[in-house]
Amino acid sequence: MTSPIPILLYHGVDDHAPVGLEPYVMDPARFDEHMRYLVERGCTGLTVSDLCDLIDRGDPVPADTVVVTFDDGLADFGEHAWPILRSHGLPATLYVVSDCIGGEARWLSGFGAPSPMLSWDQLRALDAEGCEIGAHSATHPELDTIPRSELVHEIRGSRTTLAMGLGHPVRSFAYPHGYHDRKVKEAARNAGFDSACAVRNMLSAVDDDRYAIARVTIEADCDVPALARVLDGVGVAAAPRRQQLRTVGWRAVRRTRRRVASRR
Numbered sequence: 001m002t003s004p005i006p007i008l009l010y011h012g013v014d015d016h017a018p019v020g021l022e023p024y025v026m027d028p029a030r031f032d033e034h035m036r037y038l039v040e041r042g043c044t045g046l047t048v049s050d051l052c053d054l055i056d057r058g059d060p061v062p063a064d065t066v067v068v069t070f071d072d073g074l075a076d077f078g079e080h081a082w083p084i085l086r087s088h089g090l091p092a093t094l095y096v097v098s099d100c101i102g103g104e105a106r107w108l109s110g111f112g113a114p115s116p117m118l119s120w121d122q123l124r125a126l127d128a129e130g131c132e133i134g135a136h137s138a139t140h141p142e143l144d145t146i147p148r149s150e151l152v153h154e155i156r157g158s159r160t161t162l163a164m165g166l167g168h169p170v171r172s173f174a175y176p177h178g179y180h181d182r183k184v185k186e187a188a189r190n191a192g193f194d195s196a197c198a199v200r201n202m203l204s205a206v207d208d209d210r211y212a213i214a215r216v217t218i219e220a221d222c223d224v225p226a227l228a229r230v231l232d233g234v235g236v237a238a239a240p241r242r243q244q245l246r247t248v249g250w251r252a253v254r255r256t257r258r259r260v261a262s263r264r
């Protein structure tokens, strides 16, 4: 029996949040407290691909392993999150929406002026400093509701764009909103990714599904005691291998919504 592995999912770290996105933008001082706590607790920080490599080699995963991930590739990662991570000597995996690099988070246009994204120069600097850059689709759609023909651009295309820009292959993918199904997972595997992260709000495990790795969303109001409970697995399930029925039902609702919207 191996220990559950917490893979934490953050989005933004900034002093202010667009209206409606407050749960996803953490105050820099609080994020600093989180990272300080991980170090004080004696956690071993790994990137997603480092963790996968360790597991594939059959090496033991340190008992206090924690993986910090960020979705989207917003500019505030470079301004706030990465300097804090570095000051505590912690690595991270950053999943970037490839068609928006150097521009704006267009998929957030319903929440006021869209947040600026990291530039290519900033991404290359992060990459050089040891931050793992992964792909988070081309435009941030709900991948399990789009036609199969669009999956290629969104998944394989995002890998190609990032590889061209960074000058080396990109190994890991994260599904926007965590939404995925069998064909989305197949597309991630066929595109050449070694791993893909979902959300699921569960702790991961050595035998977790490599193309639907469980992560726990850490919201802005999560204080250090709440983070400690997540790491201890209090109130957080360990990853089961099969999708829950609730996930399948919600997908049907979103697919119907998409069909109705496209008829308008």
Ligand SMILES: [Zn+2]
Pocket (backbone or CB within 6 Å): 071, 072, 136, 140, 176, 177
């Ligand atoms: Zn996202």
